[in-house]
Structure formats: C-alpha cells, structure tokens
Amino acid sequence: MPQKHYTPPLSRFNVCALYHEAKQRRIPMTQLANNLVEAGLKESVGWQKAQEAMRLGEGVKEYQTK
Numbered sequence: 001m002p003q004k005h006y007t008p009p010l011s012r013f014n015v016c017a018l019y020h021e022a023k024q025r026r027i028p029m030t031q032l033a034n035n036l037v038e039a040g041l042k043e044s045v046g047w048q049k050a051q052e053a054m055r056l057g058e059g060v061k062e063y064q065t066k
Helices: 012-025 029-041 045-058
Strands: none
Touching: 012 029
C-alpha cells in the first residue's frame, strides 16, 4: 500500500498569487511553489531534518527539488 503524505491546503489568496506569478514567469505553479519553499527553508532545521528523513527512508545522499 502506498504511503500517504499530509498535503496542507493553501489559502485561496496564496493560490491566486501563485497563479498570477507563475503566469508572469511562464512556469508551472508547482515549480514556482517548490522554488519558493526551497528558498525559504533551505538553511532551516526543518530542511535538515527532512533531508535526514529522506536519507533513512529512501537511501538517497541528498534531497534535491529540481
């Protein structure tokens, strides 16, 4: 059975802003959202813990969003 992950809903305003910004940059909204989250969290404790969790769960050396 596949593992389920929590997917928090974004506010309607944030989705609207993402839509317009992604359209302006001519990239998919998901790519923009991933880029923004990575830029905001890359040096954080949460990012480090997620990298460790990914290493333990999947045997990867380092997580990359691209």
